[in-house]
Amino acid sequence: MSREAKQTIPGKNLLLSVIKQNIRTICWRGVSQNLYHLCMRINFAHIRERAVSGGYVDFAVFDARSTSGSEAANAEILASLTAKARLAGYKIDQSALAFAEHGRLKFYGTKPLVDYLSKGWLPRWTNWIEA
Numbered sequence: 001m002s003r004e005a006k007q008t009i010p011g012k013n014l015l016l017s018v019i020k021q022n023i024r025t026i027c028w029r030g031v032s033q034n035l036y037h038l039c040m041r042i043n044f045a046h047i048r049e050r051a052v053s054g055g056y057v058d059f060a061v062f063d064a065r066s067t068s069g070s071e072a073a074n075a076e077i078l079a080s081l082t083a084k085a086r087l088a089g090y091k092i093d094q095s096a097l098a099f100a101e102h103g104r105l106k107f108y109g110t111k112p113l114v115d116y117l118s119k120g121w122l123p124r125w126t127n128w129i130e131a
Contacts, residue, residue, distance in 0.1 A: 042081060043125035046090050049116075058091045059113055063125060065099035074108045084129050098123055 043063040051057045062081045066073030074097060082095040096109025096117060105122075107114045 039130045041128045059094040060092045
């Protein structure tokens with residue numbers, strides 16, 4: 001038997017193709033023009049606090065920030081993460097991003113929530129979501 005014949009496994013290429021496709025499906029998300037990026041796990045805190053007016057407010061704080069740091073990019077990331085968390089079954093009335101900038105913890109999101117978080121809230125991540 002030749003060396004090539006010993007290394008040939010029936011269905012090997014098909015099996016490798018299926019494995020690669022499953023890995024791509026699980027770990028990769030396609031973006032425009034067939035470019036890919038690895039899925040990222042984003043930590044977030046899902047918290048319920050009593051509202052000033054009575055009742056409760058459910059909010060999410062995500063451990064994320066846009067690479068550019070621009071207002072528009074942060075708004076887009078916040079909207080996307082909030083939508084994904086809601087689709088995952090979390091009730092969210094307000095949301096914000098939490099990130100370090102120049103060594104300080106900063107928040108971006110709905111004004112009442114940012115004001116509340118700015119009074120000394122420290123991140124305690126309770127969940128994560130893939131983005």
